[in-house]
Amino acid sequence: MDSNQHGSDAVDLAGVICPSCGRELAPGAEHCAACGTAATARLTIKKDQGSRDARAMHSKWYVLGVLFLATGALGLPILFKSKAFSKPLKVVLTILVIVYTMAMLWLTYAVISWFVGQMKAVSG
Numbered sequence: 001m002d003s004n005q006h007g008s009d010a011v012d013l014a015g016v017i018c019p020s021c022g023r024e025l026a027p028g029a030e031h032c033a034a035c036g037t038a039a040t041a042r043l044t045i046k047k048d049q050g051s052r053d054a055r056a057m058h059s060k061w062y063v064l065g066v067l068f069l070a071t072g073a074l075g076l077p078i079l080f081k082s083k084a085f086s087k088p089l090k091v092v093l094t095i096l097v098i099v100y101t102m103a104m105l106w107l108t109y110a111v112i113s114w115f116v117g118q119m120k121a122v123s124g
């Protein structure tokens, strides 16, 4: 079978992401099929982590993940700067994040006061 000999070469190229549009490039492709960016540009993406992070900021799921899992309302400036959301959506999300953060603060307070109550019950 000749096809087996080509297999190992293709592995390195598989999973290469277009630096411009983020699409996965076909193994060995010279240009991105979606936007036409030269595939050689992929070499710069690994060196340039900074711009990659900046692009991540404009990814919806990244921003939502940061807001709801890490920073809460403190991360709202990320949402404001992000280009991944329309203005009305930003307003809705801002309210959601604030409500969510308040709920989390309340939950934390409830747990702490329950814990303090338990401590008093034990000592008293």
Ligand SMILES: [Zn+2]
Pocket: 018, 019, 020, 021, 022, 023, 032, 033, 034, 035, 036, 037
């Ligand atoms: Zn592309």
